[in-house]
Amino acid sequence: MKSLVANPLARKALAPEARSTGPRIRALAVTAVVCSLALAGCSGTTKNSVKNDDKPAESGQKANPDAPLKKGLKLAFLPKQINNPYEQIVDNAGIAAAKGFGSSGKEVGPSDAKASSQVSYINTLTQQRQNAILIAANDPNAVCGPLKQAMKQNIKVVAYDSDTAKDCRQIFINQASSEQIGRTQIQHIAEQLHYKGQIAILSATQNATNQNTWISYMKDELKKPAYKNMKLVKVAYGDDDDQKSFQETQGLLKAYPKLKGIISPTTVGIAAAARYISASSYKGKVVVNGLGTPNQMRKYVKDGTVAQFALWDPKKLGKLASYAAAALASGQITGAEGEKFKAGDLGDYTVGKDGEVILGPPTVFDKANIDRFNF
């Protein structure tokens, strides 16, 4: 105990004020809460009472379809996360396309697919005065403020793969119509299962805009009488993480012994699911279908784990996004419905409703055609 008295800290702490401050702080916190509660009674802003004034910033610019494609544009691709293999293919193709028409492109982005991770990147891209930001949004709203800020500085915004809220970008490049993707996923697996049995979905993150839209169309498709003997038992989330998706697959098969099929509409998920099933007793008994890349899925198609899966060509998606961004930055289009632009050898595209440009229908890959694709 001798050393205790020698400790000046302990001695100082013996001062009377030291003991009374604890409760005082607590009292302060309580008072603060009570005060704000009282304040809350005075006025009220509810969901129904606010009218948010977020009309899209009309640029007032007119599209000039004959304007030449500008050279030396700076395009920046901002994927959901930097190590997503699928988005790397899209971005690299977009960057290559930009080089082809005399501009430059780069890919930057966060290493995780969190809702807010992209925000600081948008701010820095605005600061770097890029001509266009091409984004695959992790959350349609979280990226909105900074994107609007970018558009105010005359930076063009193109969403691809996963859309932002409509007024936060000029163009959305959709790989295929969401409805088409969602419904064909169910149609394909139903044919494989002869229209009966339990199925599950292995998705990416809980809030991925594109995934959730597809899943809602899948659920809608399942309501049709043709699928009365099929049942969706669970939507699992692998967070576009290989290991998590692998574990979720394992979990699904344990939890639902009668499970007949898994739809994984994400390239990371379907590969992980196929990997698990190929090495387990479920091989040949549980059908895996969904969206994947030929290179990742080749060996599972060849060993019989997976009979078929679908995807669009991500290289074409990147290319189309690049051309759309350049067309915007050159003043050929503004993002209004009905405007047309030329996307190199992909041909002519027309801007649809809400600034949406659709790449085309998905391709189904199977044993017969998979060797013709390398991506």
Add this chain to the structure above:
Amino acid sequence: MTTLTKYVRWDTVVTVLLVAVFLAGAGTTDGFADTSNLSAALDDTAEIALIALPMTLLVVAGQVDLSVASMLGLSSALAGALWDAGWTFELIVPVCLLVGAAGGVLNGWLVTRIGLPSLAVTIGTLTLYRGLASVVLGDKAVADFPDAYAKWAAYTRTVPGTFVPYPVALFIVFAVITAVVLHCTGFGRSLFAIGAQEDAAYFAGIRVKRIKIALFAVSGLVASFAGIVYTLRYGSARADNGIGLELTVIASVLLGGVDFDGGKGTLGGAVAGVLLIGLLGNLLTLNDVSNEVQVIVTGLLLIASVLTPRVISAVSERRSTPDQLTPGQLPDQTRLERPSTS
């Protein structure tokens, strides 16, 4: 303790580093020193900075709260669910704050009454609060919060005449208050005492349990407040908001020279640590340095901040006689057994 640390304290080193990063950025990178960039960079650290304040107090007292980011998520999810249900925003805020404080009290209760280490307790509540957030809001994302409030959180609206966004201005006010509490009051001194030698503090008459519960309550309260700021700033209430943020907060605090073993540190150092990680990240991003490299840089800085003072003291201890102790330091062999009643 050492001749070197007498003159150069780690928090001074961090502050010098912060200034160096700023000057290097302003000199080399276009747009870095622009007020719009600084506003955005500062606003990006708003939640981390806010939570770092109570975290500093906790770490000084030898505790840690790993559940802060989950509480932020729970607060965000709750705000979203209540907003969706048609509640007024003015009522949602105090309810979220109450939930935050209650969550903090639960942490404090488990630590003091059950006697579990705060690391273990808050790893548990980290999962618990995040789970509750998912229960509250599921996989939905609620947007369309009132512009009138959202604008206050955006970096585009700053305190007139400055480039300081409002959440950061609020942080500055809180930081000053916290600094005064930590360094100029008996309460602050008792935190150092608890962190240095909890049993000694107990025997000296400090109400250790009560203070700990209060600290955890404030930590939960501030985390839920940060959840509101986060929700407004991103305009998106989600159950997974702020995942992993607790590690950035703790890294910032430790980088600022606050000793993870408790009993040592300054609030100024912690704030410098927060700003250093924030500004460095912004500078590296502006220079297109990949995220992986950024993470490595932050990690190395952190290791340096924890290691350097120890290496220095180890080297100088070998030179000096073992009997020399600085005030506030107790030789290890005097560590008392913790009485079971405390």
